[in-house]
Amino acid sequence: MSSRFDLVIRNARVATAADTMVCDLGIRAGRIAALGQDLSAGHREIDAAGRLVLPGGIDAHCHLDQPMSDGSVMADDFASGTLSAACGGTTTVIPFACQMKGQSLRAAVTDYHARAEGKALIDYAFHLIVSDPTASVLGQELPALIGEGYTSFKIYMTYDDLKLNDRQILETLDVARREGAMAMIHAENTDAIAWLTERLELAGRIAPKYHAVARPLLVEREATHRAISFAELVDVPILIVHVSGREAVEQIRWAQSRGLRIHAETCPQYLFLSAEDLDRPGHDGAMCICSPPPRDKANQEVIWAGLRNGTFDIVSSDHAPFRLNGPTGKKVAGEGASFSKIPNGIPGLETRMALLLSEGVLKGRITLQQFVALTATNAAKLYGLYPRKGSIAIGADADIVLWDTGTARTIGNAMLHHNVDYTPYEGIEVSAWPDTVISRGDIVVERGRPVGQAGRGQFLACARPQYRG
Numbered sequence: 001m002s003s004r005f006d007l008v009i010r011n012a013r014v015a016t017a018a019d020t021m022v023c024d025l026g027i028r029a030g031r032i033a034a035l036g037q038d039l040s041a042g043h044r045e046i047d048a049a050g051r052l053v054l055p056g057g058i059d060a061h062c063h064l065d066q067p068m069s070d071g072s073v074m075a076d077d078f079a080s081g082t083l084s085a086a087c088g089g090t091t092t093v094i095p096f097a098c099q100m101k102g103q104s105l106r107a108a109v110t111d112y113h114a115r116a117e118g119k120a121l122i123d124y125a126f127h128l129i130v131s132d133p134t135a136s137v138l139g140q141e142l143p144a145l146i147g148e149g150y151t152s153f154k155i156y157m158t159y160d161d162l163k164l165n166d167r168q169i170l171e172t173l174d175v176a177r178r179e180g181a182m183a184m185i186h187a188e189n190t191d192a193i194a195w196l197t198e199r200l201e202l203a204g205r206i207a208p209k210y211h212a213v214a215r216p217l218l219v220e221r222e223a224t225h226r227a228i229s230f231a232e233l234v235d236v237p238i239l240i241v242h243v244s245g246r247e248a249v250e251q252i253r254w255a256q257s258r259g260l261r262i263h264a265e266t267c268p269q270y271l272f273l274s275a276e277d278l279d280r281p282g283h284d285g286a287m288c289i290c291s292p293p294p295r296d297k298a299n300q301e302v303i304w305a306g307l308r309n310g311t312f313d314i315v316s317s318d319h320a321p322f323r324l325n326g327p328t329g330k331k332v333a334g335e336g337a338s339f340s341k342i343p344n345g346i347p348g349l350e351t352r353m354a355l356l357l358s359e360g361v362l363k364g365r366i367t368l369q370q371f372v373a374l375t376a377t378n379a380a381k382l383y384g385l386y387p388r389k390g391s392i393a394i395g396a397d398a399d400i401v402l403w404d405t406g407t408a409r410t411i412g413n414a415m416l417h418h419n420v421d422y423t424p425y426e427g428i429e430v431s432a433w434p435d436t437v438i439s440r441g442d443i444v445v446e447r448g449r450p451v452g453q454a455g456r457g458q459f460l461a462c463a464r465p466q467y468r469g
């Protein structure tokens with residue numbers, strides 16, 4: 001006879017990316033051991049009546065403790081970042097081991113492990129960032145690291161310290177094809193941005209709102225089209241990250257309709273913020289400076305439609321934590337510095353799931369199955385963590401969230417657990433928030449309060465991606 005369950009969750013209204021069911025969940029040794037009716041007693045029991053029980057979220061694009069080249073410092077390390085993620089219903093994060101130009105990729109990975117060691121509350125994998133694709137990086141380091149479980153990497157078409165030229169992009173995509181890795185692409189035209197930025201600054205237009213003027217949708221559209229063309233030329237699937245609006249969506253739809261394997265990610269900032277938020281009083285517009293920038297209401301609707309019609313695979317936070325005040329955050333270049341000197345990025349690890357569940361599912365814009373797919377299952381498949389992560393199924397890790405969907409809450413920075421001094425979503429009302437969060441069978445958040453031990457999170461080596469057909 002099998003031993004007693006460690007934990008039984010009873011009367012659970014469970015949803016996965018495929019199904020909805022009411023059942024009990026039996027958890028043993030960190031995994032889901034049984035789904036059924038009237039399961040035998042566990043050492044510990046939770047009554048989930050009235051709660052929605054979903055797979056823990058996977059935040060497949062976030063930045064934690066990533067070294068920066070402009071003097072800024074990310075406010076969240078693996079401790080505060082994973083604490084914040086867990087409190088928001090996320091049980092796996094995938095931040096970036098970023099190669100600096102001139103640095104070996106292996107050294108970036110070694111350094112990033114040291115930053116994570118002993119700090120994470122929940123499990124984590126690493127994407128790589130390839131910024132210096134030398135012959136030895138492409139010939140030896142990258143293939144070896146892919147084989148060791150770093151099966152996805154990001155490349156940039158903009159940012160002077162990170163960007164690759166077209167030839168380098170082609171050569172790097174060719175490694176992804178040969179090795180079966182997933183290439184994530186930041187698609188913005190760097191020269192167009194530089195030209196627009198210089199003109200704006202010469203005219204004295206340096207306030208945060210000009211960040212959006214310097215990076216119009218056209219520059220994203222052009223780069224998205226180029227990235228798609230390169231993927232077609234090399235014959236490799238790619239994933240376009242943080243897609244912000246109509247013109248980029250149109251390129252992706254066009255490519256997908258031609259049978260190209262183009263995957264896409266968007267983020268809450270493109271659903272809930274707009275370029276008007278860059279014009280908040282004083283320096284507050286800096287809070288919402290991220291790239292690509294938030295667009296307008298009409299583009300938000302296009303992004304919602306893309307979530308509904310399957311254009312997008314993943315909703316990630318792109319959490320990039322810079323404090324509004326203090327010398328190493330948004331003001332690193334001084335009070336009143338030009339928009340081009342303000343670190344890009346907004347915090348969002350803790351708010352991603354609640355915003356999308358509340359405004360997406362509970363308001364009828366997307367289905368519960370789409371929510372689970374977009375926030376967990378698809379990321380697990382595309383980044384090689386499925387079926388261990390991303391679903392509620394027998395044998396999967398017991399990464400489970402019990403959601404309270406019956407209480408209205410107003411988002412405020414004081415209720416969040418990140419180390420950033422603001423949230424761009426301050427004042428938005430949501431009617432979903434995590435009540436209990438379970439990571440590999442351990443309760444890490446109980447009645448909304450963190451109870452888990454920092455350092456219990458484990459590194460996850462990723463398999464090759466499972467592409468959508």
Ligand code: DUC
Pocket residue numbers: 063186289290291292318320344345346
């Ligand atoms: N854009 C990025 O590409 N990365 C971090 C944050 C941002 O705004």
Ligand code: ZN
Pocket residue numbers: 186241242291
């Ligand atoms: Zn990016």
Ligand code: ZN
Pocket residue numbers: 061062063318320
């Ligand atoms: Zn990012």
